[in-house]
Amino acid sequence: MTGRIWCLTIVLTLLLGSSGGCEQKATTDAPSAGKGQQTPENAATPTAAGEKLVVGFSQVGAESAWRTAETTSIKDEAAKRGVELKFADAQGKQANQIKAVRSFIAQHVDVIVIAPIVETGWEPVLREAQRAAVPVILIDRGIQVSDDSLYTTLIASDFVEEGRMAAEWLAQKMGGQGEIVELQGTTGAAPAIDRQKGFAEELAKHPGMKIAKTQSADFTRAKGKEVMEAFIKSDREHIQAVYAHNDDMALGAIQALEEAGMHPGKDVILVSIDAVRGAFEAMVAGKLNATVECNPLFGPILFDTIEKLRAGATLPKYIKNEDRLFDQSVAAEVIDSREY
Numbered sequence: 001m002t003g004r005i006w007c008l009t010i011v012l013t014l015l016l017g018s019s020g021g022c023e024q025k026a027t028t029d030a031p032s033a034g035k036g037q038q039t040p041e042n043a044a045t046p047t048a049a050g051e052k053l054v055v056g057f058s059q060v061g062a063e064s065a066w067r068t069a070e071t072t073s074i075k076d077e078a079a080k081r082g083v084e085l086k087f088a089d090a091q092g093k094q095a096n097q098i099k100a101v102r103s104f105i106a107q108h109v110d111v112i113v114i115a116p117i118v119e120t121g122w123e124p125v126l127r128e129a130q131r132a133a134v135p136v137i138l139i140d141r142g143i144q145v146s147d148d149s150l151y152t153t154l155i156a157s158d159f160v161e162e163g164r165m166a167a168e169w170l171a172q173k174m175g176g177q178g179e180i181v182e183l184q185g186t187t188g189a190a191p192a193i194d195r196q197k198g199f200a201e202e203l204a205k206h207p208g209m210k211i212a213k214t215q216s217a218d219f220t221r222a223k224g225k226e227v228m229e230a231f232i233k234s235d236r237e238h239i240q241a242v243y244a245h246n247d248d249m250a251l252g253a254i255q256a257l258e259e260a261g262m263h264p265g266k267d268v269i270l271v272s273i274d275a276v277r278g279a280f281e282a283m284v285a286g287k288l289n290a291t292v293e294c295n296p297l298f299g300p301i302l303f304d305t306i307e308k309l310r311a312g313a314t315l316p317k318y319i320k321n322e323d324r325l326f327d328q329s330v331a332a333e334v335i336d337s338r339e340y
């Protein structure tokens with residue numbers, strides 16, 4: 001539909017005497033539209049010389065050390081490149097994110113970046129952005145939409161793979177035998193859904209291992225501690241291992257285990273995801289056994305991607321961050337080289 005309108009625009013341009021063709025890249029041939037004017041789907045309009053690129057970023061909140069590292073990386077990179085960044089902290093509420101996106105559209109930003117709290121409920125506002133011809137880049141978490149032209153690209157880790165890595169490591173550590181309690185991330189969030197899925201899939205290969213209890217602790221340290229306290233209260237004897245969807249929840253669980261007189265890292269094995277500094281410190285102290293990296297340093301790749309988009313490049317629908325697992329055996333040697 002948008003493509004047809006675009007071809008028509010070029011035909012009209014030809015009739016008026018300019019050169020061009022429908023097969024040519026829409027962005028390069030675009031009559032220089034001002035911010036917020038109709039342009040082809042997902043095409044970022046080049047900003048006039050001297051004009052600052054304006055990016056609206058709707059962030060999840062500040063629930064974890066990982067999140068803080070992501071925010072800092074994006075803010076620092078924007079400042080370094082002279083990009084005006086409109087930053088909106090949604091404080092964990094999707095309704096706030098939707099409001100922020102609407103306000104970015106109204107302000108005619110050049111590009112909207114969203115780290116979506118949950119996977120569903122995005123279509124209406126993304127259609128509004130599409131109608132206003134503002135390209136949307138998803139960062140760190142994916143969404144479910146019936147029409148993937150509603151966003152330009154997703155830059156994120158493969159959370160299913162992260163879950164698999166954690167399970168594979170744990171199965172090996174526990175010799176294929178044992179009961180695990182799971183601390184899930186935010187209900188409905190892509191990393192919670194996929195880290196649970198990948199872990200369960202891999203664990204199914206080990207019939208001697210099972211998840212005894214699983215509950216959301218919302219990716220925070222405080223809730224990780226709270227949920228772990230409840231697990232300890234109800235079934236202390238059976239807790240052999242903890243799988244936490246992020247390091248912050250694992251650090252909260254460590255606190256709960258210690259307060260209950262248990263020995264995290266020794267009589268209870270813990271594996272989590274993110275590889276933040278606090279996790280390395282806990283590994284060096286012998287309290288956390290392993291963590292799977294999930295890189296939050298999105299700044300450089302995000303603004304490189306925006307630059308490519310604005311230069312008219314066709315972007316892949318998914319740009320993957322590569323992750324790896326670190327365990328206690330390498331923690332002391334690696335900790336000083338960690339950037340977050």
Ligand code: GZL
Pocket residue numbers: 063064065066067140141157191219245246247248273274294
């Ligand atoms: C990962 C992400 C998660 C981190 C958490 O991409 O969305 O959210 O693992 C964070 O620590 O809060």
